Amino acid sequence: MFISFEGLDFSGKSTQVSLLKNFLEENKKSVYLIREPGGTAISEKIRQLLLDRKNFEMQSETELLLFYSSRAQLIREVIRPKLGEGIFVLSDRFHDSSTAYQGYGRGLDLDFIKSLNKFVLGETVPDITFFIDVSLSEIEKRKKLNSEIELDRIESSNDEFYRRVRNGYLKLSETEKRFKRIDGNRSIDSIFEEILSILKKHPKFRG
Ligand code: T5A
Numbered sequence: 338m339f340i341s342f343e344g345l346d347f348s349g350k351s352t353q354v355s356l357l358k359n360f361l362e363e364n365k366k367s368v369y370l371i372r373e374p375g376g377t378a379i380s381e382k383i384r385q386l387l388l389d390r391k392n393f394e395m396q397s398e399t400e401l402l403l404f405y406s407s408r409a410q411l412i413r414e415v416i417r418p419k420l421g422e423g424i425f426v427l428s429d430r431f432h433d434s435s436t437a438y439q440g441y442g443r444g445l446d447l448d449f450i451k452s453l454n455k456f457v458l459g460e461t462v463p464d465i466t467f468f469i470d471v472s473l474s475e476i477e478k479r480k481k482l483n484s485e486i487e488l489d490r491i492e493s494s495n496d497e498f499y500r501r502v503r504n505g506y507l508k509l510s511e512t513e514k515r516f517k518r519i520d521g522n523r524s525i526d527s528i529f530e531e532i533l534s535i536l537k538k539h540p541k542f543r544g
Contacts, residue, residue, distance in 0.1 A: 338541045342427070342466070345502060346476070346491070361427075375411075376415055416428075431463055442505065464539065465536065467517050472522055
């Protein structure tokens with residue numbers, strides 16, 4: 338089964354992915370955790386290019402194609418083989434991040450992004466996607482609490498950009514059946530409880 342997590346930076350995805358990994362392993366499931374961009378030697382090099390603050394001159398089109406280059410490699414080198422072995426693949430971000438950040442956030446053509454999804458993903462689409470939806474004011478608070486962390490090139494974007502990205506995720510929640518919006522302005526435990534209860538009802542999970 339293929340499960341992805343989406344949300345704004347600091348929305349708590351990594352926290353929830355790692356709780357789910359522990360839960361599945363305690364229940365004797367084989368799990369493979371990935372994050373995007375990254376996850377293969379080539380994809381990690383592309384990640385450095387994408388997030389490096391020094392690359393401020395990077396154009397939106399370049400950014401989009403680099404995310405999909407990294408993803409094309411990850412899907413073929415890691416995701417498909419792992420899914421073929423019956424392993425649970427948990428992904429901290431996947432293609433919906435490109436729709437939200439590069440499509441809605443940067444204003445790139447959404448139909449072109451859909452055609453990239455067809456070309457790069459093919460049938461390799463998550464079975465379920467948890468969108469941890471956190472308000473911009475809560476994100477701001479968490480950024481301040483983590484002020485020792487140096488923000489990367491994309492995290493340094495302004496509030497208006499993040500408003501458009503969140504709006505993109507909300508649109509996806511309305512149009513994609515696999516996309517589950519979870520209220521992320523709550524305790525870590527109550528968010529995880531809801532994720533588990535939704536997952537346990539999924540036919541592939543009960544399988
Ligand atoms: N990107 C990525 C694109 O633009 N297009 C794409 O196609 C893709 C794939 C990746 C960047 O690339 C962009 C999006 C990103 O800007 P990254 O370093 O991988 O960058 O960063 P993120 O994926 O954004 O991950 P973060 O680590 O920044 O945030 P998370 O994983 O959402 O949050 P997490 O779990 O680390 O938590 C953040 C803080 O909040 C606390 C945690 O303890 C932590 O301090 N927290 C909570 N606090 C209160 N209540 C809760 N419920 C909390 N849950 C967590």
